[in-house]
Amino acid sequence: MATQHSRSAARLMMAPAVVLLLGWMLVPLIMTLYFSFRNYFPLRPDRVPGWAGFDNYVRFFTSSAFWPSVQTTLVIVGGVLVITVVLGILLAMLLDQPMWGQGVVRILVIAPFFVMPTVSALVWKNMFMDPVNGLLAHLWRFFGAEPVSWLSEVPTASIVMIVSWQWLPFATLILLTAIQSLDSEQLEAAAMDGAPKLKQFWYIILPHLSRAITIVILIQTIFLLSIFAEIFVTTGGAFGTRTLTYLIFQRVLESQNVGLGSAGGVYAIILANIVAIFLMRIVGKNLDA
Protein backbone atom coordinates (compact mmCIF):
# COMPACT_ATOMS: atom_id res chain seq x y z
CA MET A 1 0.00 0.00 0.00
CA ALA A 2 2.74 2.42 0.97
CA THR A 3 4.54 4.02 -1.92
CA GLN A 4 8.27 4.52 -2.19
CA HIS A 5 7.63 8.21 -1.62
CA SER A 6 5.75 7.71 1.63
CA ARG A 7 8.35 5.20 2.83
CA SER A 8 11.21 7.63 2.59
CA ALA A 9 9.03 10.33 4.14
CA ALA A 10 8.30 7.96 7.01
CA ARG A 11 11.97 7.29 7.51
CA LEU A 12 12.66 11.00 7.62
CA MET A 13 9.94 11.53 10.21
CA MET A 14 11.37 8.84 12.42
CA ALA A 15 14.92 10.12 12.17
CA PRO A 16 14.94 12.81 14.91
CA ALA A 17 13.57 10.48 17.58
CA VAL A 18 15.84 7.60 16.58
CA VAL A 19 18.99 9.73 16.33
CA LEU A 20 18.34 11.46 19.66
CA LEU A 21 17.66 8.24 21.54
CA LEU A 22 20.63 6.55 19.92
CA GLY A 23 22.86 9.40 21.08
CA TRP A 24 21.28 9.41 24.54
CA MET A 25 21.96 5.71 24.84
CA LEU A 26 25.38 5.36 23.25
CA VAL A 27 27.29 8.48 24.33
CA PRO A 28 26.89 8.13 28.10
CA LEU A 29 27.13 4.34 27.89
CA ILE A 30 30.47 4.46 26.09
CA MET A 31 31.72 7.10 28.52
CA THR A 32 30.69 4.98 31.51
CA LEU A 33 32.43 1.96 30.00
CA TYR A 34 35.55 4.05 29.37
CA PHE A 35 35.63 5.49 32.89
CA SER A 36 35.06 2.08 34.41
CA PHE A 37 38.49 0.99 33.11
CA ARG A 38 40.24 4.14 34.37
CA ASN A 39 41.63 5.42 37.63
CA TYR A 40 39.90 8.76 37.73
CA PHE A 41 39.57 11.16 40.67
CA PRO A 42 38.49 14.58 39.32
CA LEU A 43 38.91 16.29 42.70
CA ARG A 44 42.23 14.64 43.63
CA PRO A 45 45.03 16.18 41.54
CA ASP A 46 47.59 14.11 43.47
CA ARG A 47 46.26 10.88 42.00
CA VAL A 48 47.41 10.35 38.45
CA PRO A 49 44.72 9.18 36.07
CA GLY A 50 45.53 6.00 34.17
CA TRP A 51 44.28 2.67 32.98
CA ALA A 52 43.00 0.39 35.68
CA GLY A 53 42.15 -2.74 33.74
CA PHE A 54 39.43 -4.65 35.56
CA ASP A 55 40.56 -3.30 38.97
CA ASN A 56 37.46 -1.15 39.41
CA TYR A 57 35.16 -4.06 38.65
CA VAL A 58 36.99 -6.31 41.07
CA ARG A 59 37.17 -3.65 43.78
CA PHE A 60 33.51 -2.68 43.47
CA PHE A 61 32.52 -6.34 43.60
CA THR A 62 34.75 -7.20 46.56
CA SER A 63 34.24 -4.00 48.59
CA SER A 64 32.59 -4.48 51.96
CA ALA A 65 29.71 -2.23 50.87
CA PHE A 66 28.77 -4.24 47.79
CA TRP A 67 26.93 -7.28 49.14
CA PRO A 68 25.02 -5.37 51.83
CA SER A 69 23.87 -2.95 49.13
CA VAL A 70 22.72 -5.82 46.91
CA GLN A 71 20.88 -7.31 49.86
CA THR A 72 19.20 -3.98 50.70
CA THR A 73 18.22 -3.55 47.06
CA LEU A 74 16.65 -7.02 46.97
CA VAL A 75 14.83 -6.50 50.27
CA ILE A 76 13.40 -3.15 49.17
CA VAL A 77 12.42 -4.28 45.66
CA GLY A 78 11.06 -7.63 46.91
CA GLY A 79 9.24 -6.13 49.87
CA VAL A 80 7.55 -3.44 47.82
CA LEU A 81 6.60 -5.95 45.11
CA VAL A 82 4.98 -8.37 47.55
CA ILE A 83 3.08 -5.63 49.38
CA THR A 84 1.87 -3.79 46.29
CA VAL A 85 0.87 -6.91 44.33
CA VAL A 86 -0.98 -8.62 47.20
CA LEU A 87 -2.74 -5.47 48.40
CA GLY A 88 -3.21 -4.38 44.80
CA ILE A 89 -5.15 -7.57 43.95
CA LEU A 90 -7.32 -7.20 47.06
CA LEU A 91 -7.95 -3.52 46.38
CA ALA A 92 -8.70 -4.09 42.71
CA MET A 93 -11.26 -6.77 43.62
CA LEU A 94 -12.80 -4.43 46.20
CA LEU A 95 -13.00 -1.52 43.76
CA ASP A 96 -14.60 -3.78 41.15
CA GLN A 97 -17.60 -4.41 43.45
CA PRO A 98 -20.78 -2.38 42.99
CA MET A 99 -20.81 0.55 45.40
CA TRP A 100 -21.76 4.19 45.81
CA GLY A 101 -19.15 6.79 44.97
CA GLN A 102 -16.83 4.40 43.13
CA GLY A 103 -15.24 7.22 41.14
CA VAL A 104 -14.31 9.16 44.26
CA VAL A 105 -12.82 6.11 45.99
CA ARG A 106 -10.75 5.41 42.88
CA ILE A 107 -9.31 8.91 42.99
CA LEU A 108 -8.51 8.60 46.71
CA VAL A 109 -6.64 5.35 46.07
CA ILE A 110 -4.72 6.63 43.04
CA ALA A 111 -3.72 9.97 44.57
CA PRO A 112 -0.40 8.87 46.18
CA PHE A 113 1.01 8.08 42.75
CA PHE A 114 0.90 11.75 41.84
CA VAL A 115 2.79 12.91 44.90
CA MET A 116 6.41 13.71 44.03
CA PRO A 117 8.90 11.33 45.68
CA THR A 118 10.63 14.02 47.73
CA VAL A 119 7.30 15.14 49.19
CA SER A 120 6.06 11.69 50.14
CA ALA A 121 9.42 10.76 51.67
CA LEU A 122 9.61 13.95 53.75
CA VAL A 123 5.98 13.88 54.83
CA TRP A 124 6.31 10.26 56.00
CA LYS A 125 9.68 10.89 57.62
CA ASN A 126 8.55 13.90 59.64
CA MET A 127 4.84 13.98 60.11
CA PHE A 128 4.32 10.24 60.55
CA MET A 129 7.60 8.59 61.51
CA ASP A 130 9.15 11.27 63.70
CA PRO A 131 9.75 9.56 67.07
CA VAL A 132 8.63 12.62 69.08
CA ASN A 133 6.05 14.56 67.12
CA GLY A 134 5.03 12.12 64.40
CA LEU A 135 1.45 10.93 64.15
CA LEU A 136 2.53 7.30 64.70
CA ALA A 137 4.34 8.35 67.88
CA HIS A 138 1.12 10.01 69.10
CA LEU A 139 -0.76 6.83 68.26
CA TRP A 140 1.78 4.61 70.07
CA ARG A 141 1.66 6.81 73.18
CA PHE A 142 -2.15 6.80 73.10
CA PHE A 143 -2.02 3.02 73.46
CA GLY A 144 0.64 3.35 76.15
CA ALA A 145 3.48 2.01 73.99
CA GLU A 146 6.95 3.42 73.58
CA PRO A 147 7.15 5.38 70.26
CA VAL A 148 9.37 3.77 67.64
CA SER A 149 12.21 5.65 65.99
CA TRP A 150 11.22 4.26 62.62
CA LEU A 151 13.98 5.45 60.33
CA SER A 152 16.84 4.46 62.61
CA GLU A 153 15.44 1.31 64.27
CA VAL A 154 13.70 -0.29 61.27
CA PRO A 155 14.99 1.89 58.42
CA THR A 156 14.67 -0.57 55.54
CA ALA A 157 11.13 -1.57 56.50
CA SER A 158 10.21 2.10 56.80
CA ILE A 159 11.48 2.82 53.31
CA VAL A 160 9.61 -0.23 51.98
CA MET A 161 6.49 1.19 53.63
CA ILE A 162 6.94 4.65 52.05
CA VAL A 163 7.69 3.29 48.59
CA SER A 164 4.81 0.79 48.79
CA TRP A 165 2.44 3.64 49.55
CA GLN A 166 3.64 5.39 46.39
CA TRP A 167 3.38 2.33 44.13
CA LEU A 168 0.23 0.64 45.46
CA PRO A 169 -1.95 2.92 43.27
CA PHE A 170 -0.09 1.85 40.14
CA ALA A 171 -0.51 -1.86 40.87
CA THR A 172 -4.13 -1.39 41.86
CA LEU A 173 -5.02 0.60 38.77
CA ILE A 174 -3.48 -1.91 36.36
CA LEU A 175 -4.98 -4.92 38.13
CA LEU A 176 -8.35 -3.19 38.27
CA THR A 177 -8.20 -2.58 34.52
CA ALA A 178 -7.42 -6.27 34.05
CA ILE A 179 -10.20 -7.46 36.39
CA GLN A 180 -12.75 -5.33 34.59
CA SER A 181 -11.96 -7.16 31.37
CA LEU A 182 -12.92 -10.47 32.99
CA ASP A 183 -16.01 -12.01 31.49
CA SER A 184 -18.51 -11.94 34.34
CA GLU A 185 -20.50 -14.79 32.81
CA GLN A 186 -17.64 -17.11 33.59
CA LEU A 187 -17.85 -16.23 37.29
CA GLU A 188 -21.64 -16.49 37.26
CA ALA A 189 -21.45 -19.94 35.71
CA ALA A 190 -18.91 -21.01 38.33
CA ALA A 191 -21.11 -19.62 41.09
CA MET A 192 -24.11 -21.47 39.71
CA ASP A 193 -22.14 -24.69 39.71
CA GLY A 194 -21.59 -24.05 43.39
CA ALA A 195 -17.90 -23.14 43.29
CA PRO A 196 -16.92 -21.44 46.56
CA LYS A 197 -15.56 -17.87 46.40
CA LEU A 198 -12.02 -18.96 47.21
CA LYS A 199 -12.00 -21.44 44.35
CA GLN A 200 -13.45 -18.87 41.98
CA PHE A 201 -10.59 -16.57 42.94
CA TRP A 202 -7.94 -19.26 42.63
CA TYR A 203 -9.07 -20.88 39.39
CA ILE A 204 -10.68 -18.00 37.47
CA ILE A 205 -9.65 -14.55 38.72
CA LEU A 206 -5.99 -15.23 39.48
CA PRO A 207 -5.18 -16.94 36.15
CA HIS A 208 -6.97 -14.12 34.35
CA LEU A 209 -4.78 -11.61 36.20
CA SER A 210 -1.51 -13.43 35.68
CA ARG A 211 -0.39 -11.37 32.69
CA ALA A 212 -1.25 -8.07 34.39
CA ILE A 213 0.58 -9.21 37.53
CA THR A 214 3.66 -10.05 35.49
CA ILE A 215 3.60 -6.63 33.87
CA VAL A 216 3.19 -4.89 37.24
CA ILE A 217 6.13 -6.84 38.64
CA LEU A 218 8.43 -6.13 35.70
CA ILE A 219 7.64 -2.43 35.33
CA GLN A 220 7.80 -1.79 39.06
CA THR A 221 11.09 -3.68 39.32
CA ILE A 222 12.67 -1.39 36.74
CA PHE A 223 11.51 1.72 38.59
CA LEU A 224 12.25 0.30 42.05
CA LEU A 225 15.81 -0.71 41.18
CA SER A 226 16.56 2.96 40.73
CA ILE A 227 14.65 4.59 43.60
CA PHE A 228 16.75 7.46 44.83
CA ALA A 229 14.90 10.44 46.30
CA GLU A 230 13.19 8.32 48.97
CA ILE A 231 16.59 7.35 50.40
CA PHE A 232 18.26 10.68 49.69
CA VAL A 233 15.89 12.67 51.93
CA THR A 234 15.15 10.08 54.63
CA THR A 235 18.32 8.29 55.72
CA GLY A 236 20.87 9.46 53.17
CA GLY A 237 21.95 5.85 52.83
CA ALA A 238 22.71 5.43 56.56
CA PHE A 239 21.50 2.58 58.84
CA GLY A 240 21.96 -0.06 56.15
CA THR A 241 19.58 1.50 53.65
CA ARG A 242 22.21 1.93 50.96
CA THR A 243 20.94 0.35 47.76
CA LEU A 244 23.10 -0.42 44.75
CA THR A 245 21.86 2.78 43.08
CA TYR A 246 22.69 4.82 46.16
CA LEU A 247 26.11 3.23 46.55
CA ILE A 248 27.03 4.14 42.98
CA PHE A 249 25.71 7.67 43.48
CA GLN A 250 27.95 8.03 46.56
CA ARG A 251 31.02 6.68 44.78
CA VAL A 252 30.54 8.93 41.75
CA LEU A 253 29.32 12.24 43.15
CA GLU A 254 30.13 12.21 46.85
CA SER A 255 33.59 10.65 46.90
CA GLN A 256 34.23 11.44 43.23
CA ASN A 257 35.79 8.03 42.57
CA VAL A 258 34.51 8.00 39.02
CA GLY A 259 36.25 4.81 37.90
CA LEU A 260 34.87 2.73 40.75
CA GLY A 261 31.40 4.28 40.46
CA SER A 262 31.32 3.68 36.72
CA ALA A 263 32.17 0.00 37.20
CA GLY A 264 29.23 -0.13 39.63
CA GLY A 265 27.13 1.61 37.00
CA VAL A 266 27.93 -1.13 34.50
CA TYR A 267 26.78 -3.74 37.04
CA ALA A 268 23.54 -1.79 37.52
CA ILE A 269 22.99 -1.60 33.76
CA ILE A 270 23.48 -5.36 33.40
CA LEU A 271 21.08 -6.04 36.27
CA ALA A 272 18.40 -3.76 34.80
CA ASN A 273 18.80 -5.35 31.39
CA ILE A 274 18.14 -8.82 32.75
CA VAL A 275 14.76 -7.60 34.01
CA ALA A 276 14.16 -5.59 30.85
CA ILE A 277 14.55 -8.62 28.55
CA PHE A 278 11.58 -10.33 30.18
CA LEU A 279 9.46 -7.19 30.01
CA MET A 280 10.29 -6.64 26.34
CA ARG A 281 9.26 -10.18 25.47
CA ILE A 282 5.79 -9.63 26.92
CA VAL A 283 5.38 -6.21 25.36
CA GLY A 284 6.73 -7.50 22.04
CA LYS A 285 4.25 -10.38 21.98
CA ASN A 286 1.48 -7.87 22.54
CA LEU A 287 2.59 -5.90 19.47
CA ASP A 288 1.96 -8.90 17.20
CA ALA A 289 -1.56 -9.37 18.47
Next chain:
Amino acid sequence: MARAVTPQRKLVNTGVAWAVGLLIFFPILWTILTSFKTEAQAINDPPLFLFFDWTLENYTIVQERSNYMRFLWNSVIIAGGSTILGILIAVPAAWSMAFVPSRRTKDILLWMLSTKMLPAVGVLYPIYLLFIQLGLLDSRAGLVVVLMLINLPIIVWMLYTYFREIPGEILEAARMDGAELRQEILYILTPMAIPGIASTLLLNFILAWNEAFWTLNLTAVDAAPLTAFIASYSSPEGLFFAKLSAASTMAIAPILILGWFSQKQLVRGLTFGAVK
Protein backbone atom coordinates in the same frame (compact mmCIF):
# COMPACT_ATOMS: atom_id res chain seq x y z
CA MET B 1 -20.88 -4.07 34.16
CA ALA B 2 -23.86 -3.85 36.44
CA ARG B 3 -24.21 -6.92 38.59
CA ALA B 4 -27.30 -7.30 40.70
CA VAL B 5 -26.48 -7.25 44.40
CA THR B 6 -28.58 -6.68 47.47
CA PRO B 7 -28.60 -3.13 48.90
CA GLN B 8 -27.05 -4.46 52.11
CA ARG B 9 -24.16 -5.95 50.18
CA LYS B 10 -23.68 -2.70 48.31
CA LEU B 11 -23.73 -0.77 51.59
CA VAL B 12 -21.00 -2.97 53.05
CA ASN B 13 -18.91 -2.63 49.87
CA THR B 14 -19.29 1.11 50.00
CA GLY B 15 -18.32 1.31 53.67
CA VAL B 16 -15.24 -0.87 53.34
CA ALA B 17 -14.06 0.77 50.11
CA TRP B 18 -14.43 4.29 51.48
CA ALA B 19 -12.59 3.37 54.68
CA VAL B 20 -9.69 1.87 52.71
CA GLY B 21 -9.67 4.78 50.25
CA LEU B 22 -9.55 7.35 53.03
CA LEU B 23 -6.79 5.42 54.80
CA ILE B 24 -4.64 5.45 51.67
CA PHE B 25 -5.42 9.11 51.03
CA PHE B 26 -4.90 10.07 54.66
CA PRO B 27 -1.21 11.18 54.47
CA ILE B 28 -2.15 13.66 51.75
CA LEU B 29 -5.20 14.87 53.66
CA TRP B 30 -3.15 15.23 56.84
CA THR B 31 -0.50 17.25 54.99
CA ILE B 32 -3.13 19.60 53.61
CA LEU B 33 -4.77 20.02 57.03
CA THR B 34 -1.45 20.60 58.79
CA SER B 35 -0.53 23.31 56.31
CA PHE B 36 -3.32 25.46 57.78
CA LYS B 37 -2.20 25.06 61.40
CA THR B 38 0.30 27.02 63.46
CA GLU B 39 3.56 25.20 64.21
CA ALA B 40 2.43 24.57 67.79
CA GLN B 41 -0.90 23.14 66.68
CA ALA B 42 0.85 20.97 64.10
CA ILE B 43 2.59 18.91 66.79
CA ASN B 44 -0.23 19.09 69.35
CA ASP B 45 -0.84 15.87 71.29
CA PRO B 46 -3.59 14.69 70.83
CA PRO B 47 -3.47 15.62 67.12
CA LEU B 48 -5.95 18.28 65.98
CA PHE B 49 -8.08 17.27 63.04
CA LEU B 50 -10.55 19.99 62.11
CA PHE B 51 -11.02 22.16 65.16
CA PHE B 52 -8.05 24.49 65.19
CA ASP B 53 -7.50 28.12 64.19
CA TRP B 54 -7.16 27.89 60.44
CA THR B 55 -4.37 30.14 59.22
CA LEU B 56 -2.67 30.93 55.93
CA GLU B 57 0.53 32.20 57.53
CA ASN B 58 2.59 29.14 56.52
CA TYR B 59 1.95 29.81 52.87
CA THR B 60 3.15 33.40 53.15
CA ILE B 61 6.20 32.37 55.18
CA VAL B 62 7.20 29.66 52.69
CA GLN B 63 6.86 32.05 49.78
CA GLU B 64 8.85 34.79 51.57
CA ARG B 65 11.59 32.58 52.96
CA SER B 66 12.38 30.43 49.98
CA ASN B 67 10.73 32.17 47.07
CA TYR B 68 8.37 29.34 46.17
CA MET B 69 7.29 31.04 42.97
CA ARG B 70 10.74 30.71 41.42
CA PHE B 71 10.83 26.95 42.02
CA LEU B 72 7.29 26.63 40.72
CA TRP B 73 8.25 28.51 37.59
CA ASN B 74 11.28 26.24 37.09
CA SER B 75 9.05 23.17 37.45
CA VAL B 76 6.58 24.54 34.93
CA ILE B 77 9.31 25.39 32.41
CA ILE B 78 11.17 22.09 32.83
CA ALA B 79 8.14 19.78 32.86
CA GLY B 80 6.25 21.76 30.22
CA GLY B 81 9.26 22.35 27.99
CA SER B 82 10.43 18.76 28.02
CA THR B 83 6.92 17.47 27.34
CA ILE B 84 6.21 19.80 24.43
CA LEU B 85 9.63 19.20 22.90
CA GLY B 86 9.13 15.45 23.31
CA ILE B 87 5.72 15.57 21.61
CA LEU B 88 7.10 17.57 18.69
CA ILE B 89 9.77 14.94 18.10
CA ALA B 90 7.56 11.92 18.83
CA VAL B 91 4.47 12.76 16.77
CA PRO B 92 6.16 12.34 13.36
CA ALA B 93 7.95 9.19 14.54
CA ALA B 94 4.82 7.59 15.99
CA TRP B 95 2.79 8.65 12.97
CA SER B 96 5.15 7.00 10.51
CA MET B 97 5.40 3.80 12.56
CA ALA B 98 1.62 3.54 12.92
CA PHE B 99 0.69 4.28 9.30
CA VAL B 100 3.71 3.29 7.24
CA PRO B 101 4.92 0.29 9.21
CA SER B 102 7.92 -1.59 7.90
CA ARG B 103 9.52 -4.86 8.90
CA ARG B 104 11.69 -3.04 11.38
CA THR B 105 8.97 -1.02 13.11
CA LYS B 106 8.53 -3.50 15.92
CA ASP B 107 12.26 -3.71 16.57
CA ILE B 108 12.60 0.06 16.62
CA LEU B 109 9.74 0.40 19.08
CA LEU B 110 11.19 -2.22 21.39
CA TRP B 111 14.64 -0.71 21.12
CA MET B 112 13.24 2.70 22.08
CA LEU B 113 11.61 1.12 25.09
CA SER B 114 14.91 -0.48 26.05
CA THR B 115 16.58 2.93 26.34
CA LYS B 116 14.04 3.69 29.08
CA MET B 117 15.42 0.73 31.03
CA LEU B 118 18.89 2.21 31.26
CA PRO B 119 19.39 2.93 34.98
CA ALA B 120 20.01 6.64 35.43
CA VAL B 121 22.73 6.09 38.00
CA GLY B 122 24.72 4.09 35.44
CA VAL B 123 25.15 7.16 33.26
CA LEU B 124 25.14 9.78 36.01
CA TYR B 125 28.77 10.82 35.74
CA PRO B 126 28.94 11.07 31.94
CA ILE B 127 25.88 13.30 31.91
CA TYR B 128 27.24 15.31 34.82
CA LEU B 129 30.53 15.77 32.98
CA LEU B 130 28.86 16.68 29.69
CA PHE B 131 26.73 19.20 31.54
CA ILE B 132 29.83 20.83 33.05
CA GLN B 133 31.60 20.89 29.67
CA LEU B 134 28.58 22.38 27.91
CA GLY B 135 27.82 24.82 30.73
CA LEU B 136 24.43 23.21 31.26
CA LEU B 137 24.78 22.35 34.95
CA ASP B 138 22.01 24.02 36.94
CA SER B 139 20.32 25.28 33.79
CA ARG B 140 16.71 24.79 32.81
CA ALA B 141 17.64 24.11 29.20
CA GLY B 142 19.80 21.14 30.22
CA LEU B 143 17.05 19.58 32.31
CA VAL B 144 14.47 20.13 29.58
CA VAL B 145 16.65 18.09 27.23
CA VAL B 146 17.40 15.29 29.71
CA LEU B 147 13.80 14.89 30.87
CA MET B 148 12.64 15.00 27.26
CA LEU B 149 15.03 12.16 26.44
CA ILE B 150 14.06 9.95 29.37
CA ASN B 151 10.35 10.38 28.57
CA LEU B 152 10.64 10.21 24.79
CA PRO B 153 10.19 6.39 24.64
CA ILE B 154 6.97 6.62 26.67
CA ILE B 155 5.71 9.49 24.53
CA VAL B 156 6.41 7.59 21.27
CA TRP B 157 4.76 4.45 22.63
CA MET B 158 1.65 6.18 23.91
CA LEU B 159 1.18 8.10 20.66
CA TYR B 160 1.80 4.92 18.66
CA THR B 161 -0.92 3.00 20.53
CA TYR B 162 -3.35 5.90 20.05
CA PHE B 163 -2.50 6.38 16.36
CA ARG B 164 -2.93 2.69 15.65
CA GLU B 165 -6.55 2.98 16.67
CA ILE B 166 -7.23 5.46 13.88
CA PRO B 167 -8.73 3.34 11.07
CA GLY B 168 -6.49 3.12 8.03
CA GLU B 169 -9.47 3.07 5.65
CA ILE B 170 -10.05 6.73 6.29
CA LEU B 171 -6.56 7.48 5.07
CA GLU B 172 -7.00 5.37 1.99
CA ALA B 173 -10.25 7.15 1.20
CA ALA B 174 -8.53 10.48 1.57
CA ARG B 175 -5.70 9.37 -0.71
CA MET B 176 -8.17 8.21 -3.34
CA ASP B 177 -9.74 11.65 -3.20
CA GLY B 178 -6.32 13.00 -4.03
CA ALA B 179 -5.20 14.25 -0.64
CA GLU B 180 -1.48 14.91 -0.36
CA LEU B 181 0.59 13.76 2.60
CA ARG B 182 0.53 17.21 4.16
CA GLN B 183 -3.23 17.56 3.79
CA GLU B 184 -3.71 14.07 5.08
CA ILE B 185 -1.81 14.89 8.25
CA LEU B 186 -3.28 18.34 8.73
CA TYR B 187 -6.97 17.76 8.03
CA ILE B 188 -7.58 14.10 8.79
CA LEU B 189 -5.06 12.72 11.22
CA THR B 190 -4.55 15.74 13.44
CA PRO B 191 -8.18 16.17 14.48
CA MET B 192 -8.48 12.44 15.17
CA ALA B 193 -5.21 12.31 17.03
CA ILE B 194 -5.75 15.28 19.31
CA PRO B 195 -7.35 13.35 22.20
CA GLY B 196 -4.44 10.89 22.23
CA ILE B 197 -1.88 13.67 22.03
CA ALA B 198 -3.58 15.51 24.88
CA SER B 199 -3.51 12.41 27.11
CA THR B 200 0.14 11.83 26.30
CA LEU B 201 0.93 15.44 27.07
CA LEU B 202 -0.82 15.23 30.41
CA LEU B 203 0.80 12.02 31.64
CA ASN B 204 4.28 13.05 30.60
CA PHE B 205 3.91 16.46 32.20
CA ILE B 206 3.13 14.64 35.44
CA LEU B 207 6.09 12.27 35.08
CA ALA B 208 8.46 15.15 34.34
CA TRP B 209 7.08 17.24 37.21
CA ASN B 210 7.76 14.45 39.70
CA GLU B 211 11.13 13.32 38.32
CA ALA B 212 13.55 13.35 41.23
CA PHE B 213 16.87 11.88 40.16
CA TRP B 214 18.16 14.23 37.48
CA THR B 215 16.43 17.27 38.95
CA LEU B 216 18.17 16.67 42.29
CA ASN B 217 21.58 15.84 40.84
CA LEU B 218 21.86 18.39 38.04
CA THR B 219 20.55 21.53 39.73
CA ALA B 220 21.82 23.72 42.55
CA VAL B 221 20.15 27.12 42.80
CA ASP B 222 19.08 28.70 39.55
CA ALA B 223 17.23 25.87 37.82
CA ALA B 224 16.06 23.95 40.90
CA PRO B 225 12.43 22.83 40.51
CA LEU B 226 9.95 21.90 43.25
CA THR B 227 11.46 18.45 43.85
CA ALA B 228 14.70 20.13 44.96
CA PHE B 229 12.79 22.85 46.82
CA ILE B 230 11.12 20.20 48.97
CA ALA B 231 14.36 18.26 49.46
CA SER B 232 15.84 21.40 51.05
CA TYR B 233 13.40 20.81 53.91
CA SER B 234 15.12 17.54 54.82
CA SER B 235 17.47 19.30 57.26
CA PRO B 236 15.01 21.21 59.41
CA GLU B 237 15.57 23.97 61.96
CA GLY B 238 13.15 24.13 64.87
CA LEU B 239 9.44 23.64 64.37
CA PHE B 240 8.68 23.19 60.72
CA PHE B 241 5.86 20.65 60.23
CA ALA B 242 3.29 23.28 59.23
CA LYS B 243 5.69 25.01 56.86
CA LEU B 244 6.77 21.66 55.35
CA SER B 245 3.09 20.85 54.85
CA ALA B 246 2.39 24.15 53.17
CA ALA B 247 5.38 23.72 50.86
CA SER B 248 4.36 20.12 50.09
CA THR B 249 0.76 21.06 49.41
CA MET B 250 1.87 23.74 46.98
CA ALA B 251 4.20 21.29 45.25
CA ILE B 252 1.65 18.52 44.74
CA ALA B 253 -1.63 20.42 44.29
CA PRO B 254 -1.24 21.19 40.56
CA ILE B 255 -0.33 17.58 39.79
CA LEU B 256 -3.09 16.05 41.92
CA ILE B 257 -5.58 18.03 39.86
CA LEU B 258 -4.00 17.06 36.53
CA GLY B 259 -3.61 13.48 37.72
CA TRP B 260 -7.31 13.29 38.36
CA PHE B 261 -7.90 13.91 34.65
CA SER B 262 -5.22 11.49 33.51
CA GLN B 263 -6.05 8.37 35.54
CA LYS B 264 -7.29 6.45 32.50
CA GLN B 265 -4.18 7.23 30.45
CA LEU B 266 -1.96 6.21 33.33
CA VAL B 267 -2.49 2.50 32.67
CA ARG B 268 -1.91 2.70 28.96
CA GLY B 269 1.06 5.06 29.25
CA LEU B 270 2.94 3.18 31.91
CA THR B 271 2.40 -0.31 30.56
CA PHE B 272 3.39 0.70 27.02
CA GLY B 273 0.02 -0.40 25.72
CA ALA B 274 0.34 -3.89 27.20
CA VAL B 275 -2.70 -3.29 29.42
CA LYS B 276 -5.56 -1.12 28.21
